[in-house]
Amino acid sequence: MKTRYDLLSPEVKANPYPTYAEMRHHSPVCQVDPGGMWAVSRYADVMRVLKDPGLFSSRGFGVATNPPWLGGNPFSESMLAMDPPEHGRLRTLITRAFGRAAMERLEPRVRAFAARAVAELPLGAPVDVMAPYALRIPAFVIGDMLGVDPALHVRLKRWADLITGGVTTVRPEEEERKQLARDAVAELKGAFGELLEKRRQAPGEDLLSELLRARVEGEALTPSELMAFCALLLVGGIETAVNMLAVSLVVLLEQPALWTRLREDRSAIPAFIEEVLRYEPPVQAAPRLTTAEVELGGVRLPAGTPLLVLLGSACHDEAQFPQADRFDMDRPGPQNLPFGHGIHFCLGAQLARMEGRLALEALLDRCARLERGPEPVRWHRTLVVRGPASLPVVLHPAGGP
Ligand code: HEM
Secondary structure (H helix, E strand, C coil): CCCCEECCCHHHHHCCHHHHHHHHHHCCEEEEECCCCEEECCHHHHHHHHHCCCCEECHHHHHHHCCHHHCCCHHHHCHHHCCCCHHHHHHHHHHHHHCHHHHHHHHHHHHHHHHHHHHCCCCCCEEECHHHHHHHHHHHHHHHHHCCCHHHHHHHHHHHHHCCHHHHCCCCCCHHHHHHHHHHHHHHHHHHHHHHHHHHHCCCCCHHHHHHHCEECCEECCHHHHHHHHHHHHHHHHHHHHHHHHHHHHHHHHCHHHHHHHHHCHHHHHHHHHHHHHHCCCECEEEEEECCCEEECCEEECCCCEEEEEHHHHCCCCCCCCCCCCCCCCCCCCCCHHHCCHHHCCCCHHHHHHHHHHHHHHHHHHEEEEEECCCCCEEEECCCEEEEEECEEEEEECCCC
C-alpha cells in the first residue's frame, strides 16, 4: 500500500482501477499527487459530496484550471465552476438547448455526419481512429450547435485540451507548455469573440444566437458570461464524448462477441453505451472545495480543502456495483453517475448517449469486423478525463472476408 498516490503516474494512466480499489479499501479520502488535492474514492462519499453543493463548492474547478500564471481562463468562469444561486440562473438559460425537442432536431444531422465520417475511414488496413472517428463526430456536433465554421472544427479539440488538461498537468518548470495554454486561451477568445459579433449582427437559429437573445432577470448575458459558455460547451462536449466513442471500440476489441451481438441487435446499443460509461468513465474526477470544516471518510478536512471526487472509482465500487471490474452490459441501468449527480448533472447526457449510439450504428453498418491494429492502445489522462491517446484498428467491410 502506498502512502501517497500519483494519479498521473504511468501505471495509473494505463489502468487506474487497481489503484482506486486500494484507495477505497485503505484510504478512501486521501491526498494525491500531483497538486495535493484530497481524493474521494468511495461511491457513498462521492454521492454525499455531489449532493451538497453548499458544503462542497464547485469553485474547485476555477482553482484547478486557472493558476496565476495563466492570466484567466473562460472555462474556469463557466457555470460548471459556480454554486447556487448564480449557477441556477445560468443553467436555466441553456437547458432548453439540450431538451428533447432540440435533440430530435439534431438527430438526423448527427446520423448523417456519423455515416459520412465512417464512410471516409479506410477499410482492410490499420487506421488510428482517434482523429477521423472518435474526435471528428463530437467536434462536428458541438461545432454545428454553436454555428462554428467547419474549417475550425479540428481546432476545437486542441483548445478544449489546452484549457483543461493542458493547464492542470503543467509542472512549475514547464514554461513552453504554459505558453501553449496561454496561446490557446487567446485563440479561443479571438475566434468566439468574432463569431459572437457576427451573430449579434446577423442572428440565426444556432445556440450562440439563442444565448445572445437570452435574458436573465431582464438582463442580457455579459461578454465574459457568453465566452465562458462557449468554453464550457467546447470542453464539456468534446473532451468527454471523444473518450466515450474511443472506449466503446476498446471494449469491442477486447470482447469481439459483443460486436456480433450488437450487429445482430441494434436495440442493445444503448445498454452497451451505458456500461461503457460506467466501465471506463470519460470524466474520471470532478474538483470541489470544502466551504467549512467537515468529516469525510473518517478524515477531518478544514474549510478551503481542494477535493478530487473520483467518479472513475465510484463507478467501480463493489459496494454499489457487484463484480464492478467486469464489463456486463446486462446490468440494470441507466448508469447516471458517469454524468455526475445533483445540480451540475451533465446537461449533455442525452446528446452524448445519442452520439455514442449513432456513431456505433454507422460503424456496425459499414463494417463486419473490428480487429486490433499493429500497435498497442495508448492511454492518456489528466486529473479529470481519461481515454485512449491512439487507437489503431483494422476495420473489415461488411460483406467482405
Ligand atoms: C460521454 C460524454 C459526457 C460525459 C461522461 C460527461 C460528464 C459530465 C459530468 C461528470 C459533469 C458534472 C461535473 C461536476 O459535477 O462537476 C458534466 C457537466 C456538464 N456537461 Fe457533460 N459529459 C459528457 C458530454 C457532454 C456533452 C456532449 C455536452 C454538451 C455539448 C456536455 C455539457 C455539460 C455541461 C454544460 C455541464 C455543466 C452542467 C452544470 O454545471 O450545471 N457534456 N458532464
